[in-house]
Amino acid sequence: MPSSWLRLGMVCLLVVLAQETLATHIQVWSVHPEFAWLLAPSIGLVGGAEAGAIGGLLIGLSVDCFVPTPFGLSALVMVIVGFAVGIAAERGALASIREVWWLPVGLGAASGLIGVILYFLLGILFGQSQFVNSPILAISVITVLSCAVLAVPVAVLVTWAWGSDQPRRRHRLRRMS
Amino acid sequence: MASRQARKRFTILGVLIAVSVLLITTQSSVGGSVKSFGSILLSPFAAVVNTVTRPIGNFLSGALNYSSVTSENAKLRAQIAQLRMGQSEVAYERRQVANVLGLQNLPFLNQLPTQTAQTTGITQSNFSSTITISKGSSSGIAPGMAVVGAGGYVGQVVGASSKSSSVRLVTDGRTRIGVSFGQTSVMGVLQGGGPSHALTVSYVPIGSLVHVGETVYTNGLSGSEFPGGIPIGHVTLARSRSTASEMQIVIAPNANLGNLSYLNVVLWEPLK
Numbered sequence: 130m131p132s133s134w135l136r137l138g139m140v141c142l143l144v145v146l147a148q149e150t151l152a153t154h155i156q157v158w159s160v161h162p163e164f165a166w167l168l169a170p171s172i173g174l175v176g177g178a179e180a181g182a183i184g185g186l187l188i189g190l191s192v193d194c195f196v197p198t199p200f201g202l203s204a205l206v207m208v209i210v211g212f213a214v215g216i217a218a219e220r221g222a223l224a225s226i227r228e229v230w231w232l233p234v235g236l237g238a239a240s241g242l243i244g245v246i247l248y249f250l251l252g253i254l255f256g257q258s259q260f261v262n263s264p265i266l267a268i269s270v271i272t273v274l275s276c277a278v279l280a281v282p283v284a285v286l287v288t289w290a291w292g293s294d295q296p297r298r299r300h301r302l303r304r305m306s
Numbered sequence: 307m308a309s310r311q312a313r314k315r316f317t318i319l320g321v322l323i324a325v326s327v328l329l330i331t332t333q334s335s336v337g338g339s340v341k342s343f344g345s346i347l348l349s350p351f352a353a354v355v356n357t358v359t360r361p362i363g364n365f366l367s368g369a370l371n372y373s374s375v376t377s378e379n380a381k382l383r384a385q386i387a388q389l390r391m392g393q394s395e396v397a398y399e400r401r402q403v404a405n406v407l408g409l410q411n412l413p414f415l416n417q418l419p420t421q422t423a424q425t426t427g428i429t430q431s432n433f434s435s436t437i438t439i440s441k442g443s444s445s446g447i448a449p450g451m452a453v454v455g456a457g458g459y460v461g462q463v464v465g466a467s468s469k470s471s472s473v474r475l476v477t478d479g480r481t482r483i484g485v486s487f488g489q490t491s492v493m494g495v496l497q498g499g500g501p502s503h504a505l506t507v508s509y510v511p512i513g514s515l516v517h518v519g520e521t522v523y524t525n526g527l528s529g530s531e532f533p534g535g536i537p538i539g540h541v542t543l544a545r546s547r548s549t550a551s552e553m554q555i556v557i558a559p560n561a562n563l564g565n566l567s568y569l570n571v572v573l574w575e576p577l578k
Contacts, residue, residue: 142351150356154363157370159503160432179315186322190329194344195352196431197472200337201329208322252433255330259479260433262500268432 136290141168141188144283149195152275158267162275164283165192165203166244167237169211171287174218174236181211199255206247210240237280241272338465349427418533420454420570421445426470428566433500434480436464437473437566444468445571450531452524452572457560458537459483459524460569471571476505476538476559485538486525487516493525496538496557505539505557512553516544522557533574 148165155161168188173181189204196203214236245268252260329337368375423439441447443466451463453473462481465472474480481498485507492514494507510516520541526534543556 143355146348146352146355147359150352151359151363154360155366155370163432179318182319182322186326189326190340190344191348194341194348195429197429197434197436197474198431199330199333200341201326205323205326205330208319208326212319249433257433257480259498259500262479262498262503263433264500264503 133290133292136292137172137184137287138187140286140290141184142191144168144286145188145191145195148192157271158264160264160267160271163241163245163268163272164275164279166207166210166241166272167276167280167283168287169207170214170236170240171284172291173211173213173215174284175288175291176215177219178212178215181213181215182208185209185211198252198257202248202252202255202257205251206244209247210244214240233280233284234277237283238273238277240280241276242269245269245272342467419446419573421447421573422568422570423447423471424568425566429472434478435475436478437461437475439471439473439569439571440469441571442466442469442471446573447471447571448575450575452532452536452574453569454536454572455561455566455569457562458539459532459559460561460563460566462531463571473569475563476561477503477563481505483532483538484525484527484530485522486534487514487522487541488520490515492516493527494555496522504542505559507555507557508552510553510555512546512548512550514553516541516553516555518542518544520544521560529576531576533572536572 145165145168148163152162152164165188169181169185172184176184185207186204189207190201192203192207193200245265249260249263249265249268329340331337421441423441423445425437426440427438429436429438439453447463447466449463449466453460453463459476461473461475461478463471464474476483476498477500478498479500481496483496484493485496486493492510494510496505496507498505507522518541522538522541524530524532524534524536524538526532537560539557539559541555542558543554545554547554
């Protein structure tokens with residue numbers, strides 16, 4: 130296993146554990162922040178669509194070990210979000226992410242919002258009737274804020290973990306074409 | 307070349323989505339087993355991180371909710387003062403209660419077999435909340451049984467392995483219990499509102515004799531999931547609106563859901 134995957138695993142585990150321990154102590158409007166949604170898109174951004182999807186599955190399953198909702202639901206959402214961001218990055222849609230300061234913050238906030246809304250809708254689809262009564266507006270607002278605040282630190286950590294020894298997907302694609 | 311690459315990656319995406327969906331739809335078998343294994347694997351790391359981060363979390367929580375912390379402090383001081391006043395009466399009241407219980411053959415909990423268990427974990431998300439208790443099917447616990455704490459109903463067993471069980475708390479949005487009000491014959495269906503939200507009772511006709519402060523019990527009708535007479539909570543709002551077809555009733559749980567160290571599982575199952 131390349132050392133970058135090991136580093137990435139450790140970073141992801143740390144973020145997931147921080148989410149499930151530290152974040153659950155912080156309640157605003159009876160809702161706690163959720164920032165683990167940032168991981169899969171961050172991996173998709175640096176490693177491409179496949180890495181984003183595979184990373185999303187593993188991170189999502191780790192998150193699902195701690196929550197009472199169905200095992201695999203977070204994983205499903207993170208696979209989709211990680212893959213989508215990876216595709217967008219490979220097609221150059223996020224090429225200026227390093228140049229424009231607000232782009233990583235906006236991407237983090239958008240990832241959090243899309244993640245939580247997808248989770249909400251898929252949860253209802255898979256028979257979680259209690260989701261209908263959940264304070265989805267408050268959850269969305271707190272998730273977007275926490276993801277926006279932590280987008281840059283998480284992206285920096287994931288980029289460091291991924292390292293320069295990993296070939297980037299978009300460079301490979303360019304070479305192939 | 308590029309299209310083969312695209313096909314490959316969409317195949318990977320399809321496989322990963324299929325794995326996730328398979329895990330979601332096989333909660334009682336494959337998904338549940340993988341989750342249990344994962345929880346066992348991750349829980350030591352979580353315990354270490356929790357120990358380190360708890361003071362930080364408490365600090366941030368206090369800072370973000372400063373006004374509610376101060377008002378909570380004021381309420382607690384008032385409660386302590388009340389408790390001190392009532393302390394001297396407690397011994398006498400206990401003797402009285404013991405006498406009454408000894409004289410009367412109460413038809414519910416004290417006759418039903420129970421199993422005392424310790425809370426070993428709280429799994430919470432913004433969407434749902436359950437707890438894990440230290441006893442399972444080897445102690446006679448089965449899914450569907452009621453769990454009670456000091457004050458009354460706490461939740462329902464939703465999963466039981468040999469040594470532990472999952473309990474869905476009464477506040478969970480999936481909670482549906484047939485209830486009756488105090489000594490009256492008024493009945494309704496209690497529903498959870500999700501974590502940190504009030505319980506409500508539906509299907510109570512307009513003009514029914516329901517008053518604020520009245521205790522709500524499981525109704526124990528034939529075919530219901532729980533025995534009758536388990537106190538669940540008390541009415542905090544009872545309103546009849548002329549335009550509505552049923553009363554608006556809000557309930558506060560009697561049991562202290564913030565402190566669930568030890569609980570009793572009522573070993574009772576409905577007749578099949």
